[in-house]
Amino acid sequence: MKTSQMNMSTISEKDWKTALTEILEELDEPQYKKMMFILSDIGKRVKTTKSREEMPQVIIEHYGVETSVHKIYEIMDQIPRRDAAVQDRLRPFVERLKKKQEDERRAPGPSTGATGVRALTDESVSSSSRKRKVDKTESAGSVMPKKKKTENKVSSLKSTGATKTTKAAAPEKPKEKENKQKAKKKDELRSLQPDERKSIHDVKISGDLGNKPIAGKVLAKSVLRTSKPPKKEKMFFFYLGVADETGSIKVVVYGRERYQRFQEKSCYLFRNVIMDENVMKVTKKSGISKMAPIDVPENLEMEAQRLGYSQTPVCSIRQAIGSEGKTSVSVEGKVTESVSSSSRKRKVDKTESAGPVTPKKKKTENKVSSLKSTGATKTTKAAAPEKPKEKENKQKAKKKGKSEFVDKHRMKLIERVSNVNPILEELFKKKVIQQDAYDKIDKLKTYEDKIRALYNGPLKAGDSAKEVFYIALNKHEKMLMKDLS
Template identity: 50%
Template sequence: MSEISAWKIALTAIIEQLDKSQYKKMLQYLEKIPKHLKTPRSREQMAQTIIEHYGEQKSVSVIRDVMIAIPRRDAVVQDRLRPFGEKLKEEKKGEKRKSEADSRSAGFKRNNIVSESESSDGEQEAEAGKKRRYETEAERKQQPAAGFKKNKIVSESESSGEEQEVETDDLKSDSSDKEREIPPWRKSIQQLKISGDSEKKLITGKVVQKSGLRTYQTKKKEKKFFFNLGVADETDSIKVMVYGRERFQDFEEGCYYNFRETIMDENLLKVTKLTKISTAPPLDVPKQLELEAQMLIYIQAPVRSIGKSKVCGEKTLVSVEGTVKEIGLPETVKSKRKRREDIKTVFKLEDDSGSIGVTLWGKDTSQLRGTSVGDFVRVINVKTHHYYDSVSLNSTDYTRITKVQSAAVQNVSVQIVGIIKAGRIETELDGEMNGQVHTFVVDSSRLAKAFGVRLQGDFQKRLLKKMPFSAKAEIRGNKIKKLTAANEM
């Protein structure tokens, strides 16, 4: 399979994972594609359209940035992107090494180290037949060839081809290391986290996110102000706590600053009255580190057990973790408060103290993509909701779901006995496995292919005519990853 066709297949799969809102955002970022090609009907051909307008290499880079911006940073999308991104990175390194090698060799004759800058055209022709060589180390030091670094003056005539190749690699390595080198008067955020001490050096970074003013009480019950910054440099990101209301106007999001005489408290950098602040020139901060810095200043409620969360008052902000037991399909509901339709997804979480339903609203529903029944997840910043004797959790603007441990993959025999909901993208099924009925979710296209039915039209009606039917399946949690009709085995 060619690399272009492999990328096209991966890109098609990525586009299929996007919901309507994410797909629309993606199209907005793809400015090279004409508007008349950005229609709902063009979705199936969009992978080919992207490659045609951006080319193979550029399209990988563009899609990688777009997925971060949407955002789709989950494993479902990123695992498909990663091999092509790594290949692109290696190709760029190769091009850079070739360019550096060409630059070093330009202006030098292969068997003569006299540079073009040291002689006129007539002199070069005269000298060409002489094949002038340096005889001793002392003479070489007195007459260094132009274009060579002072510490790399071995000529091609004095070393074998193998030695020259090693030296060229050394030059490349030196150049590459210098590009990544942090100045001696500065300490990177990554180095700061490792050592735990700034060692009187400058900490330089970009302020990606800035919180509002917050208050705390001293031991003397005095009210004091502070605020937080999400800061990133080329190597890492860090949360910065700034004491004092008077400093609030000193920082702007998107600007770069030097911090001197700070206090490092675990992974928190503290700015006090003694800290010196100065503006700094821009750094080359990776987008991923900017996103991490942005997340650092969100308030995170303490993680409680599900049992303790249930006894909290109405609209208490909590964080919970546990095993995902059920995941419902997204559904559209009418919001009385906002007087418009909204999307919600409900999933069930369980730990040793009990289970609870978690409702994700709007864009938060996309955070469940790549999550399966059986995964162990942490859900931060959700609010309790009481309805008579039942308690559930609702998402907020600061809700984030992190997968701690994935469910194991199983190869099983399953008999499909019921259809809960059949859609064009996904189908929810009742299936019997090991004497018990479970709910499974499968891609509708995979289900249609396994049992030889058309996806278009009344898909559910055609499935019902085949039921009950047996199959061999590879599942992760309740998600069917592979499906083969038993009569084909």
């Protein structure tokens, strides 16, 4: 560890470590691997055994605070990550380092080079031995100031044997710079398109994460909670309600330090997470980074809000009234009147669902007369309950739409479906085909014959069979279904 440098640094090690942690979390997997490759001074074993969250401490210990700032500054330029998400976190430390170097240059007497860091600012140079016009922009290497005998000022720069003159890059025009920034931003967001990430719908059905990240919009965030497993340290965690274009999911995030990272209404990429039934777990080894906005349907937003806020089962008002005093409950109901702090009443025609509330008892009775809001109470707008007939009609229309799709694209599906065996497995599990039909179709030689046999046999059973077939196609023939849709 470069202890002397860290002690002399004007940069807070704690602040730099926090910023560096956030910078590394913004990198996707290829960018992080490229960074590890560039950090060749750090041993390969250390880089492979330490997690992404542990690497900031390793980098600071290896290079020292100021040198590590300069090193990361160079690497982010090479990767490249010159976008605001990285540069806004890096810039304050780079500016502070530049200022210190400028102060050292202005100080009287020879420079001690205490920082041990290469200068981050550009220096211009001119030759003093002869006067000539130069069309190029040039930068000077090592030069020795030549002093006049009668003055104490530097009047010229005398070139030495070590002086090198190199052509510097011409300054970028504003339009060129803007176009480059747009291209970088577009390239950065390219990896976030739906076909290159795992959808929440697919994760919940298959439970298989694969190597793709999961993207989602945070619609709800619970309060920070704690638990203390036997013989272990107290553990901090909190819940998120997350949704994308296809579904919603409850997320458990472990670690107090990550609580401030997540903001409601913002979108994030999740990597290296753990699926436990229908709950996604974000651990110390998981990677999180902000991403471009996702267009989430309103009904999925409301689902995600309930997942994040309601950690106790939603009950009716009648059940809440029957609860013991000071019991935390989640209640769903229609608000007809709202009483303000000044006791004024106003009518509210929205349907709302309340988060954790504490029933308040009357002194003379053993019944709950009102619901008392606590610091953890959240009130969110809920979807109005559908009438049984409306719900039934919607389900029928949905099923009919899938059935019509299967009928409409019969010839194209026969010709183009190639991933037949997993589809047969799905149909067998859902009892659309029996064992003898499965064996008979499986023995056919070509994909076309197998799909044609499905159409001529099991799929004639009706809309329910075609719906299962449609779902299986969506799961195992995504690109084809996207093309046909």
